[in-house]
Amino acid sequence: MNLDLTDKTALVCGSTQGIGRATAIELALLGATVVLVARNEETLKKTLTELNTGKGQVHRYIVADFSQPGAVAKAIAEYLAVFPEMHILINNTGGPAGGPLIDAKADEFVQTFHNHLLNNQTLVQAVVPAMKQAGYGRIVNIISTSVKQPIVGLGVSNTIRGAVAQWAKTLSLEIARFGITVNNVLPGYTQxxxxxxxxxxxxxxxxxxxxxxxxxxxxxxxxxxxVTPEEVAAAVAFLCTPAAASINGINVPVDGGKTGSL
Structure with a gap:
């Protein structure tokens, strides 16, 4: 089974803590060059030191705040102008505050839509040309099991994450012929x-x-x-490998079996 990501470059969002950090570490262990993305430069620098460099990788980072999609687009464009190679994109953004759907204000939906779906779209548009040129691309969106089974008390998150899942499925149908797959990993209750x-x-x-x-x-x-962040990261990393070339357009729960639907 080919799990080797040597000579592949991965852009990992929200990569200084939790699932994003664990994913960055796992991808580096498989040989990928990792580009960390988060808003705090100090934690980015610290995480950079935790990444394996056994295959001669030179890992980098980008400072970007996902609450500002325009700033994210600018930061990614500036990076790609200098380092245009990109094979893997991990979309990962923290969820909104919880609460009953009936109490949610309109701007909560708008901000969450910007933070998740619009940022994902911006990043995909930025990196897909490089993936097409390489003939290899892996886009993995870390969402939530709420895509399959809404979680009580997380009304806004349930709504927007469902939209992201539909966006990802549609995208998977459009770009698979270029050797690019799009999949969603759905963490359950994760530490x-x-x-x-x-x-x-x-x-x-x-x-x-x-x-x-x-x-x-x-x-x-x-x-x-x-679930541990490392267990979710293992599923994400596998979907990024050559071995997963024909896995496309699916939702993978990593939840210990809690989700009630198939």
Whole structure:
């Protein structure tokens, strides 16, 4: 099985923490040159030192704030003008604050749409020409199991992530003939800052402690525990390899079996 990403370059968004960071580390271990993208330069520099360079890679980073799509487009364009090679794109952006859908304000939808779908579109338009030229491209969007089963209390996130999944499926049909695949990885309850926020929200609404909420949530997972960022990263990395060339346009839950739908 060919899992070698030597001579491949990967742009990894939200790559200084959680799933994004774990993905960057995994891709570097497989031989890829990694370009980190996040808004905090100090954490970018720190993460850069954690990436494997066993295949002679020179990893880099881009400072960009995903709440400002125009600034993201400018930063990526400036990078590609100097380093035009790109084979892998990992779209990964933190989700919006939770809460009932009925209480959500219009600007929450607009901002989340900008942060997720429009930024994804901007990045794809920037890197696909290089992927076409190389005859190799992997686009993996880290979304959520809410694509298959909406999560109570995350109304805005459920709505926009569903739109991202439809966008990705459509894109997968358009560009596969160029050797470019598009897939979505759907993390379940994963040990990240996002999970901590969900635990705090549910603790507040239920009156239970965070520890009690965590135990209840883990009991709903067939494997009996939360997912680790490294487990999600492993699925993402596999989809980026030559071995996954015919896997295209799918949603892959990494959730310990919790999602009720097929």
């Amino acid at each position: 990240t800052g996002r999970l901590e926020a969900v635990l705090a929200m549910r603790s507040k609404t239920s009156g239970k402690s965070k520890a009690e909420v965590a135990i209840q949530m883990e009991s709903e997972i067939p494997t009996g525990r939360f």
